[in-house]
Amino acid sequence: MISLFEIIMLLYIREARRMAEKMKNIYYTPSNPGSYGGKERFQRAIAEETVSRLGDVQVNEWLAEQDAYTLHKPVRKQFSRNIVFSTHPRSQFQADLCDMQALADENDGNRYMLTVIDVFSKIAFVRVLKNKSGAEVTRAFDSILKEGGAPKKVQTDGGVFGIKISMVKQVALAAVVVVMGCVGIIALILTLVQHHLVDLPHRMQYGMVFDAGSTHTSLYMYRWPGNKENNTGVVSQMLVCDVDGDGISSYAQDPPAAGLSLRKCLESALAAVPANQRRETPVYLGATAGMRLLQLQNPTQSDQVLEQVTKVIQGYPFDFRGARILSGMEEGAYGWITINYLQESFIKHTFEGEWVSPKGRKIWGALDMGGSSTQIAFTPGQPVQDPASALGPKLYGYQYEVYTHSYLCYGKEQAMRQLLVHLLKMSRSTRPVKHPCYHLGYNLTLTLGDLYDSPCVARPVTFDPASEVTFTGTSEPLRCLNQIKNIMNLTACSLAPACGFNGVYQPPVSGNFFAFSTYYYTFDFLGLAPQSSLSQATTTIDTFCKRTWDSLKTEYSEKDKYLRDYCASANYIMTVLLDGYKFNQTWGNIYFQRQVADTDISWTLGYMLNLTNLIPSERPLVMTGVQHGQWAAEVFFIAFAVFLSLMVLAILLLWNPRGNTTIDAITL
Numbered sequence: 236m237i238s239l240f241e242i243i244m245l246l247y248i249r250e251a252r253r254m255a256e257k258m259k260n261i262y263y264t265p266s267n268p269g270s271y272g273g274k275e276r277f278q279r280a281i282a283e284e285t286v287s288r289l290g291d292v293q294v295n296e297w298l299a300e301q302d303a304y305t306l307h308k309p310v311r312k313q314f315s316r317n318i319v320f321s322t323h324p325r326s327q328f329q330a331d332l333c334d335m336q337a338l339a340d341e342n343d344g345n346r347y348m349l350t351v352i353d354v355f356s357k358i359a360f361v362r363v364l365k366n367k368s369g370a371e372v373t374r375a376f377d378s379i380l381k382e383g384g385a386p387k388k389v390q391t392d393g394g395v396f397g398i399k400i401s402m403v404k405q406v407a408l409a410a411v412v413v414v415m416g417c418v419g420i421i422a423l424i425l426t427l428v429q430h431h432l433v434d435l436p437h438r439m440q441y442g443m444v445f446d447a448g449s450t451h452t453s454l455y456m457y458r459w460p461g462n463k464e465n466n467t468g469v470v471s472q473m474l475v476c477d478v479d480g481d482g483i484s485s486y487a488q489d490p491p492a493a494g495l496s497l498r499k500c501l502e503s504a505l506a507a508v509p510a511n512q513r514r515e516t517p518v519y520l521g522a523t524a525g526m527r528l529l530q531l532q533n534p535t536q537s538d539q540v541l542e543q544v545t546k547v548i549q550g551y552p553f554d555f556r557g558a559r560i561l562s563g564m565e566e567g568a569y570g571w572i573t574i575n576y577l578q579e580s581f582i583k584h585t586f587e588g589e590w591v592s593p594k595g596r597k598i599w600g601a602l603d604m605g606g607s608s609t610q611i612a613f614t615p616g617q618p619v620q621d622p623a624s625a626l627g628p629k630l631y632g633y634q635y636e637v638y639t640h641s642y643l644c645y646g647k648e649q650a651m652r653q654l655l656v657h658l659l660k661m662s663r664s665t666r667p668v669k670h671p672c673y674h675l676g677y678n679l680t681l682t683l684g685d686l687y688d689s690p691c692v693a694r695p696v697t698f699d700p701a702s703e704v705t706f707t708g709t710s711e712p713l714r715c716l717n718q719i720k721n722i723m724n725l726t727a728c729s730l731a732p733a734c735g736f737n738g739v740y741q742p743p744v745s746g747n748f749f750a751f752s753t754y755y756y757t758f759d760f761l762g763l764a765p766q767s768s769l770s771q772a773t774t775t776i777d778t779f780c781k782r783t784w785d786s787l788k789t790e791y792s793e794k795d796k797y798l799r800d801y802c803a804s805a806n807y808i809m810t811v812l813l814d815g816y817k818f819n820q821t822w823g824n825i826y827f828q829r830q831v832a833d834t835d836i837s838w839t840l841g842y843m844l845n846l847t848n849l850i851p852s853e854r855p856l857v858m859t860g861v862q863h864g865q866w867a868a869e870v871f872f873i874a875f876a877v878f879l880s881l882m883v884l885a886i887l888l889l890w891n892p893r894g895n896t897t898i899d900a901i902t903l
């Protein structure tokens with residue numbers, strides 16, 4: 236017998252089944268408004284169809300068992316969120332682990348999924364994990380970074396953190412690129428600013444100087460490589476042309492002939508200088524003591540002679556820069572410059588390309604003896620007391636103090652004339668006049684007009700220019716020396732002992748000297764050049780002077796126009812050097828030389844160097860020059876390097892290389 240309780244239970248079960256059946260019908264009938272939806276819509280549909288309202292618990296329990304409900308549960312859109320600003324890809328990734336432990340057996344033991352999404356682009360990445368150990372998560376995350384690039388931030392359940400990635404290499408690379416870029420920009424600026432195009436004449440340059448001396452004129456031609464013109468010692472002598480005839484001052488009565496006499500050498504110059512360079516080749520004419528004397532005697536005639544030589548030289552296609560008479564000081568100073576330029580005493584250009592002052596600065600002195608004047612120039616060891624004989628040239632940035640003096644009328648020819656006049660005066664009425672410096676057997680006859688034709692000798696108040704006087708040689712060297720001393724004043728010296736001769740101020744000689752022109756010709760003839768001891772010199776001169784004219788004629792050609800005077804000039808030289816300049820103690824410092832570095836020692840080179848500014852007063856700037864093509868290539872490569880640096884920098888900043896970033900650790 237069924238009890239009432241059992242009946243009630245059966246009714247309840249039947250009702251529950253009916254209800255379950257009804258709910259199933261409602262939920263799984265797509266046309267029913269309560270189907271496949273949310274809890275409230277389902278609850279309302281049940282109430283309408285069954286007229287009974289089921290409680291929330293009951294409905295939730297039933298729905299929780301329905302896969303269709305749990306799988307298709309609508310997304311909850313309305314809930315509070317943290318606002319995330321994401322401005323560009325990889326600014327922030329969100330990462331989470333998905334627990335799939337229940338399905339591990341069917342997923343090869345993979346128990347979790349690491350899901351990562353780029354907040355900006357919504358690109359998602361998934362990696363499966365065996366476990367959620369730090370190493371496993373890091374490996375998976377690293378793999379995602381390799382695929383998707385490295386984000387700035389990563390957001391996880393634990394919060395948002397800057398991803399700890401090893402960017403050391405990346406930062407270092409960026410720093411190097413920045414530094415390289417800056418260096419490149421600086422190099423580019425330095426290469427472009429202060430950039431000058433310098434037209435360096437690589438071809439040879441030429442320059443010429445006429446030395447219009449008292450006894451003869453010579454044309455000195457020099458050349459130098461145009462791109463090295465400020466170096467010292469690069470100008471060399473190319474050729475010397477001796478003008479036929481006597482010095483231009485001898486043409487005082489016929490000035491046009493002075494001009495014509497130069498033609499032969501001008502033609503040689505034309506042949507020597509390439510046609511396309513003649514117009515830029517400077518030509519100078521410097522006249523020395525012969526013209527100084529003519530200017531004193533007859534300025535009109537000296538002007539006319541200069542005019543005529545100018546006219547002739549101007550007729551040639553050179554850059555003629557004038558004919559003028561040099562002062563005695565200029566003549567001495569330019570000889571001094573020539574010597575020291577050739578000796579590279581001023582400055583040296585080292586192999587490394589630097590300009591250096593030679594150690595010890597050994598400056599040479601110059602002793603020049605011409606036909607009408609003689610010059611001495613040197614840097615004394617003490618200040619020059621007399622401003623009239625002091626020069627302060629500034630060469631290659633160094634100021635020199637040079638003492639120089641020119642003794643007019645004390646060149647060899649004028650000194651010999653003074654000696655003849657002195658001997659004539661001393662002979663009173665004895666005829667022929669005995670000449671101790673002339674060789675026995677030699678006679679010289681000349682008119683008084685010729686003898687007195689010079690401002691260097693005092694003329695008698697009255698004399699017959701046409702009357703002749705004969706000098707006869709006696710070969711007496713001692714008397715010769717003594718008579719020569721009479722044409723100079725060797726005692727007068729208000730500044731004693733600082734004197735040369737004739738009372739002229741002169742500081743004590745110091746340093747080494749080159750003695751050239753007549754000094755050299757005479758000593759070379761006697762076999763005393765370039766150096767000889769004092770005793771050897773005196774003995775040689777003495778022996779030579781004692782020889783007869785016949786013996787000399789036999790040994791040497793009588794046509795040697797200087798043969799007659801070697802004895803006299805040698806004794807004169809000894810007197811000037813020992814009694815005049817006081818080389819007694821320093822005789823060994825004198826070198827009787829004609830040339831240095833294959834170039835004649837003469838004032839001409841110093842003159843040209845000075846007037847063409849080949850010797851700068853300041854030390855030349857050392858500059859490194861490159862060929863224009865090389866410079867253009869440098870600019871190109873530097874600019875290219877800068878461009879590359881900027882490109883690499885831009886790439887590093889804007890593009891995050893995928894394979895280059897690794898994570899060290901991450902916890903989720």
Ligand SMILES: O=c1ccn([C@@H]2O[C@H](COP(=O)(O)OP(=O)(O)O)[C@@H](O)[C@H]2O)c(=O)[nH]1
Nearest residue numbers: 448449450451523524605606607608647756
């Ligand atoms: O082979 C020679 C050539 C020249 N001289 C001498 O060298 C000097 C040149 O002097 P220059 O004509 O230059 O006279 P300046 O005008 O210089 O006084 C003169 O004394 C000449 O006698 C010489 O003794 N032998």
Ligand SMILES: [Mg+2]
Nearest residue numbers: 448523605606
């Ligand atoms: Mg001379």
